[in-house]
Amino acid sequence: MTQTELMIMLVKCAVVLMGLLSVVPIMLIVERRGSALMQNRLGPNRIGPFGFLQFTADMLKFVFKEDLTPAHVNKFYYILAPWVTLVPAFMTFAVIPFASSLVIEGNSVHFQLANLDVGVLYCFAIGSLGVYGIIMAGWASNNKYSLLGSLRSSAQMISYELTLGLSILGLVMVFQSLKLSDITAGQGEVLFTLPLLNWTIPKWGIFIQPVGFILFLVSVFAETNRLPFDLPEGESELIAGYHLEYGSMKFALFMMAEFVNMTVASALIATLFFGGWQLLPFFGDLVHLLGGADWVRVLFEAASFLIKVAFFMWFFVWVRWTVPRFRFDQLMNLGWRVLFPLGLINIFVTGLVIYKGVH
Amino acid sequence: MLATRKPGFLNRFYLVEIIQGLAITLRNLLFHKKVTLQFPEQRRDYSPRYRGQHYIKAVNGVENCTACMLCPTVCPAECIHIVAGEREDKEKYPVKFEIDVLRCCFCGMCEEACPKDAIKLSNIYEMSQEKRSVYVKDFLVEQRGNKP
Amino acid sequence: MPKCTIDGKEIEFSAGENLVKVAKKGGIEIPVFCYHPGLSVVAQCRMCLVEIEKMPKLQTACSTPAADGMIVRTQADSAVKARAATMEFLLLNHPLDCPICDKAGECDLQDNSFGHGSPSMRSTEERRTYVDVDMGPVIQKNMNRCIHCTRCIRFGEEVAGIHEMVAVKRGNNLDITTIDGKQLKTEYAGNYSDICPTGSLTLKDFRFQKRAWMLKKTDTVCEGCSKGCNMEIQQEGNKVYRCVPRENLEINRYWMCDEGRFNYHYTQDPLRITRLKGSAFSPTPHWDEVGMAFKKLANGATVQILIGTDLTLEEMQAIIDFAKTQLPEAKLFHFGTPGVRRTTEDGPLDQILKMKSKTANLNGAELLGLSPLETEIVKAESVVVFRGGRAALPKIDSKNIIGVGVFKESEASGFNMILPSLAFTEKNGTIVNHQGKSQLLKRAVLPVGQCKPLPEILMLVLNAKKREGAGT
Numbered sequence: 003m004t005q006t007e008l009m010i011m012l013v014k015c016a017v018v019l020m021g022l023l024s025v026v027p028i029m030l031i032v033e034r035r036g037s038a039l040m041q042n043r044l045g046p047n048r049i050g051p052f053g054f055l056q057f058t059a060d061m062l063k064f065v066f067k068e069d070l071t072p073a074h075v076n077k078f079y080y081i082l083a084p085w086v087t088l089v090p091a092f093m094t095f096a097v098i099p100f101a102s103s104l105v106i107e108g109n110s111v112h113f114q115l116a117n118l119d120v121g122v123l124y125c126f127a128i129g130s131l132g133v134y135g136i137i138m139a140g141w142a143s144n145n146k147y148s149l150l151g152s153l154r155s156s157a158q159m160i161s162y163e164l165t166l167g168l169s170i171l172g173l174v175m176v177f178q179s180l181k182l183s184d185i186t187a188g189q190g191e192v193l194f195t196l197p198l199l200n201w202t203i204p205k206w207g208i209f210i211q212p213v214g215f216i217l218f219l220v221s222v223f224a225e226t227n228r229l230p231f232d233l234p235e236g237e238s239e240l241i242a243g244y245h246l247e248y249g250s251m252k253f254a255l256f257m258m259a260e261f262v263n264m265t266v267a268s269a270l271i272a273t274l275f276f277g278g279w280q281l282l283p284f285f286g287d288l289v290h291l292l293g294g295a296d297w298v299r300v301l302f303e304a305a306s307f308l309i310k311v312a313f314f315m316w317f318f319v320w321v322r323w324t325v326p327r328f329r330f331d332q333l334m335n336l337g338w339r340v341l342f343p344l345g346l347i348n349i350f351v352t353g354l355v356i357y358k359g360v361h
Numbered sequence: 362m363l364a365t366r367k368p369g370f371l372n373r374f375y376l377v378e379i380i381q382g383l384a385i386t387l388r389n390l391l392f393h394k395k396v397t398l399q400f401p402e403q404r405r406d407y408s409p410r411y412r413g414q415h416y417i418k419a420v421n422g423v424e425n426c427t428a429c430m431l432c433p434t435v436c437p438a439e440c441i442h443i444v445a446g447e448r449e450d451k452e453k454y455p456v457k458f459e460i461d462v463l464r465c466c467f468c469g470m471c472e473e474a475c476p477k478d479a480i481k482l483s484n485i486y487e488m489s490q491e492k493r494s495v496y497v498k499d500f501l502v503e504q505r506g507n508k509p
Numbered sequence: 510m511p512k513c514t515i516d517g518k519e520i521e522f523s524a525g526e527n528l529v530k531v532a533k534k535g536g537i538e539i540p541v542f543c544y545h546p547g548l549s550v551v552a553q554c555r556m557c558l559v560e561i562e563k564m565p566k567l568q569t570a571c572s573t574p575a576a577d578g579m580i581v582r583t584q585a586d587s588a589v590k591a592r593a594a595t596m597e598f599l600l601l602n603h604p605l606d607c608p609i610c611d612k613a614g615e616c617d618l619q620d621n622s623f624g625h626g627s628p629s630m631r632s633t634e635e636r637r638t639y640v641d642v643d644m645g646p647v648i649q650k651n652m653n654r655c656i657h658c659t660r661c662i663r664f665g666e667e668v669a670g671i672h673e674m675v676a677v678k679r680g681n682n683l684d685i686t687t688i689d690g691k692q693l694k695t696e697y698a699g700n701y702s703d704i705c706p707t708g709s710l711t712l713k714d715f716r717f718q719k720r721a722w723m724l725k726k727t728d729t730v731c732e733g734c735s736k737g738c739n740m741e742i743q744q745e746g747n748k749v750y751r752c753v754p755r756e757n758l759e760i761n762r763y764w765m766c767d768e769g770r771f772n773y774h775y776t777q778d779p780l781r782i783t784r785l786k787g788s789a790f791s792p793t794p795h796w797d798e799v800g801m802a803f804k805k806l807a808n809g810a811t812v813q814i815l816i817g818t819d820l821t822l823e824e825m826q827a828i829i830d831f832a833k834t835q836l837p838e839a840k841l842f843h844f845g846t847p848g849v850r851r852t853t854e855d856g857p858l859d860q861i862l863k864m865k866s867k868t869a870n871l872n873g874a875e876l877l878g879l880s881p882l883e884t885e886i887v888k889a890e891s892v893v894v895f896r897g898g899r900a901a902l903p904k905i906d907s908k909n910i911i912g913v914g915v916f917k918e919s920e921a922s923g924f925n926m927i928l929p930s931l932a933f934t935e936k937n938g939t940i941v942n943h944q945g946k947s948q949l950l951k952r953a954v955l956p957v958g959q960c961k962p963l964p965e966i967l968m969l970v971l972n973a974k975k976r977e978g979a980g981t
Contacts, residue, residue: 036390038397039389039390039395040386040387040389040390041389042389042393042394042395042396043395043396043397044395044397044399047399216376320383320386320387321379321383323386324379324382324383324385324386325379325382427608427609428609428717429607429608429609429613429720430719430720430723431608434720434722434723445717445718446717447716447717452609453609453717476607476608477608
């Protein structure tokens with residue numbers, strides 16, 4: 003690896019890390035004001051224009067709160083748990099491509115931290131590590147509510163990871179690759195053109211795997227512990243579940259992990275089903291208008307990706323304040339008796355279609 | 362009787378319902394009037410009968426109160442403490458007039474009992490303090506009231 | 510016994526009783542202003558008008574003696590109307606200053622106005638006003654409130670023995686005042702305030718102190734002299750605000766002297782010693798130290814125990830018993846008023862109530878067999894003084910003086926040890942007056958400071974001695 007390559011790598015790492023970290027304050031204000039507006043309230047609107055600087059107050063509060071460790075907890079795991087939750091959340095993003103490539107000083111730069119051959123599997127593998135943090139937190143807190151929360155979390159994760167995996171298989175079968183870069187690139191092709199309007203429909207995952215998309219979306223909600231599947235927290239019945247005994251920065255770490263998880267989940271949805279960095283409609287024309295230089299194209303690709311991710315982040319918030327929490331038995335019913343069989347049927351049908359040679 | 366509803370096949374996925382729900386929240390977000398009252402700038406108008414912070418009515422800097430002790434007599438919370446004295450012009454007046462607001466239940470009976478129209482409960486409802494304290498006379502005779 | 514009928518009720522009476530008294534026996538209240546059972550009858554307020562059968566006009570109940578078979582109707586239409594008219598007339602000039610009037614709450618005018626008057630007023634005239642004369646240190650005058658009942662004038666003449674109040678001018682301009690505007694001389698001036706049916710004459714001592722309805726009342730006996738006047742202590746929040754006489758026709762009738770009325774002040778004097786004090790104690794004295802210190806001090810070759818005749822019988826007996834077992838060599842004497850050592854030397858000081866002995870229980874001390882202190886100066890190695898607060902301390906020439914009871918800072922300067930005990934407002938007990946009547950003192954307020962009941966103090970000393978005895 004040359005020095006330039008190393009530099010490029012470091013810059014990429016820094017950009018991704020900073021990007022993910024900056025998501026947290028933005029989501030804080032989006033979540034708070036979004037929920038408020040949906041409930042006909044105003045929400046925090048005092049700090050900064052329209053309350054956009056509310057996160058500074060929130061963060062200052064977290065930082066300055068007394069960081070106490072309850073006497074009855076298992077100290078080692080209690081302190082370790084938030085980090086175990088946070089770090090995998092960041093790691094998952096490594097395989098997600100957020101733009102195509104660019105040639106800088108003879109080096110081809112891919113806008114992706116690691117182009118793994120098993121990208122999709124890596125995502126799931128690392129993503130499921132996060133549950134260890136939650137289980138550790140619940141166990142170390144030495145509190146029945148925390149423990150119940152973490153137990154629910156593990157049961158929920160196991161149930162929905164199956165569906166998550168199955169929902170992707172159809173897509174993998176279509177694109178014949180586990181590499182996320184290949185899948186993204188594959189979605190650039192045209193599926194078909196609408197005859198009358200002359201609209202081209204790209205080969206995005208949502209158009210070739212609509213059922214897979216719905217299954218993936220639902221499972222991802224469960225994986226990130228967001229409403230309507232936030233049973234591990236369950237304020238109304240478990241007080242706050244696994245992070246009941248956590249305060250100040252330790253709690254903030256859990257919250258960061260949740261937001262980063264949301265970001266990664268949104269990025270995955272965008273990458274797998276909405277063409278990743280593939281340009282949004284009309285963006286291609288814009289690139290042409292601006293001269294069609296490579297860096298302009300990359301910029302618009304990144305913007306497309308960002309817009310897609312942002313929409314799904316908003317979607318997460320939107321759903322959270324719309325749908326009430328599931329009951330645990332309903333959650334299990336849905337997971338095992340509806341989503342899981344549907345995933346199997348989806349793979350079967352996809353296989354049939356591919357076998358028949360329809361593209 | 363237990364109401365039972367047989368959801369159709371599609372409804373069992375909840376998808377349609379969820380989309381309807383999302384539409385509702387989006388409508389609320391975009392179009393509905395927000396009900397929040399922005400407190401320090403906007404204030405609710407209270408009825409003139411509202412019973413808030415106490416004050417003693419004073420005319421030309423001399424309080425109306427003659428320390429007749431009817432308010433401490435009628436006070437159900439026993440929060441008014443008066444020590445009577447004689448002014449230079451031989452009039453009876455309260456040397457000490459203290460209201461222990463922490464005990465006060467804002468029933469307004471003192472206001473009703475007062476024969477001199479002296480003690481009043483104003484419309485002021487912001488009474489938070491940093492310290493536990495009682496309202497002393499100097500504080501009470503400040504005319505912060507809005508009652509006729 | 511003759512009987513008469515008032516409001517359909519047959520009531521027995523003895524000859525000569527007036528209708529107000531008879532009605533009261535039957536539980537019927539006839540409103541009065543000028544009438545007072547202790548004073549002569551003048552029938553000038555016209556408030557007690559009642560209808561009597563076979564009499565052409567309404568009669569004043571206070572001046573009409575009951576007769577056998579008399580039929581009286583207090584609620585007859587004409588009587589009710591007449592009383593309402595009287596009330597209206599009396600209130601013509603009465604200012605509406607009840608909120609600042611000390612009489613409010615115990616005011617006859619208020620009560621009768623509420624019971625018999627009208628809620629509204631027809632008069633639109635200006636009320637008359639006066640500039641008030643200074644009536645001396647006891648009574649505050651407010652002529653505006655006066656309704657001319659002349660009770661005060663009659664009291665001065667008939668009870669206090671000094672004709673010092675008069676009514677000058679006539680009609681609307683009538684002024685009740687002292688002769689030549691002088692200050693009151695009588696030593697019974699407090700009674701003016703008691704008998705005044707309005708707030709025209711009030712106590713300066715009680716002025717603006719408390720409203721009458723807030724005071725809690727305790728029936729007790731005055732300890733000012735050997736007369737033993739019945740009185741009522743009125744207190745609020747453990748503070749005595751005033752004492753007023755109670756009716757007892759055998760002792761004090763309705764009256765009380767100023768000395769007894771204001772006697773309670775010493776119990777609330779800031780100079781009263783209410784904490785353990787003396788050279789025998791550590792800087793922060795505690796009752797635990799008392800036993801040892803007492804024993805050390807009361808250990809001289811000659812011990813004298815002086816018992817004030819202002820203590821109750823119970824306390825005196827406790828001291829006698831204590832001395833018998835603990836200080837068998839000690840000599841016990843009682844002391845009280847200089848010059849009045851025995852009941853035979855006691856006697857009335859004036860023609861009204863006051864007695865020569867300024868302590869209440871001289872008779873009681875004699876009944877318990879205590880001998881009086883004959884010498885002017887007490888000489889002994891150890892002296893223990895028990896005192897209720899009023900007995901005049903004799904001169905004591907001793908190195909070891911223990912004071913138990915109520916003392917002032919100035920009185921007890923030479924004392925080695927002072928154990929604060931209860932004053933008469935703080936304790937229950939029995940006292941015997943000059944007539945030999947035993948009466949009850951009742952506790953009105955709780956003890957202040959470190960004060961303890963006298964028997965308890967004696968028990969503390971006793972037990973400390975016992976404990977030591979067991980140790981050695």
